[in-house]
Amino acid sequence: MMKIGNRLFDVENDCYIMGILNVTPDSFSDGGKWNNLEAAKQHTAQMIAEGASIIDIGGESTRPGHVQISDQEEIDRVLPVIEMVKSNFDIPVSIDSYKSQVVEAALKAGADLVNDIWGLKYDRKVADLIAQYQVPCCLMHNREKPEYDNFLDDMCQDMRDSLAIAKSAGIADDKIILDPGVGFGKTYEHNLTAIWHLERLVELGYPVLLATSRKGTIGRALDLPTDQRVEGTMVTTVIGVEKKASFVRVHDVKENLRAIRMTQAIMREGR
Numbered sequence: 001m002m003k004i005g006n007r008l009f010d011v012e013n014d015c016y017i018m019g020i021l022n023v024t025p026d027s028f029s030d031g032g033k034w035n036n037l038e039a040a041k042q043h044t045a046q047m048i049a050e051g052a053s054i055i056d057i058g059g060e061s062t063r064p065g066h067v068q069i070s071d072q073e074e075i076d077r078v079l080p081v082i083e084m085v086k087s088n089f090d091i092p093v094s095i096d097s098y099k100s101q102v103v104e105a106a107l108k109a110g111a112d113l114v115n116d117i118w119g120l121k122y123d124r125k126v127a128d129l130i131a132q133y134q135v136p137c138c139l140m141h142n143r144e145k146p147e148y149d150n151f152l153d154d155m156c157q158d159m160r161d162s163l164a165i166a167k168s169a170g171i172a173d174d175k176i177i178l179d180p181g182v183g184f185g186k187t188y189e190h191n192l193t194a195i196w197h198l199e200r201l202v203e204l205g206y207p208v209l210l211a212t213s214r215k216g217t218i219g220r221a222l223d224l225p226t227d228q229r230v231e232g233t234m235v236t237t238v239i240g241v242e243k244k245a246s247f248v249r250v251h252d253v254k255e256n257l258r259a260i261r262m263t264q265a266i267m268r269e270g271r
Contacts, residue, residue, distance in 0.1 A: 005092030143185030
């Protein structure tokens with residue numbers, strides 16, 4: 001079991017939905033849709049009603065070619081939304097950031113989990129803050145360039161490096177989630193390989209989160225725009241459940257939760 005906020009997650013036997021709440025004007029799939037408080041509140045309520053177990057709040061787009069914003073601008077975007085969600089809903093909140101100033105402000109505002117797309121390697125102070133506040137973290141695989149000698153072996157070694165940073169900062173084993181980083185520092189083929197061989201991350205001994213929702217890999221495979229990638233996302237969710245992922249991070253909560261439940265029913269009763 002893993003405790004996130006005030007909830008226990010059975011990461012050994014179940015798969016949970018992390019609902020995406022981007023409060024950015026320029027996110028690749030839903031930029032500008034939820035970046036006022038009332039819209040964000042309504043969307044949060046919808047995701048919870050549809051079965052989300054965690055709300056992941058991000059204030060800077062990390063789509064390919066994104067422009068990095070200042071720490072203060074990111075804080076100004078996410079803080080009111082974190083406070084709104086914490087005061088209106090009983091659900092764990094994740095802060096999607098890799099910058100220590102943003103992470104610290106979010107944790108002070110009540111964020112329950114830190115989702116770092118650089119696996120603690122961009123800003124080492126993030127690891128210290130996670131340890132200080134004793135919150136769980138999601139460490140994502142990432143590289144500046146998609147250059148590997150052996151992709152799967154190198155990805156796993158990169159993850160071990162992130163784990164070493166976490167350990168040296170004093171982050172407990174039961175507070176770590178791993179993410180293969182689909183869409184980050186990888187070619188199209190690397191992304192598909194990371195999904196198909198998700199068990200390689202699971203074998204490292206930590207809960208795994210799969211985050212593929214509406215991403216370019218799905219767009220390229222199906223030749224579809226971002227708003228038509230729900231079925232493709234659901235297929236990756238099914239594979240994630242089969243490979244023992246504990247979390248999937250998605251935009252379309254209802255559809256992906258149904259895919260999880262159907263897959264689990266077949267795996268449980270169809271033996």
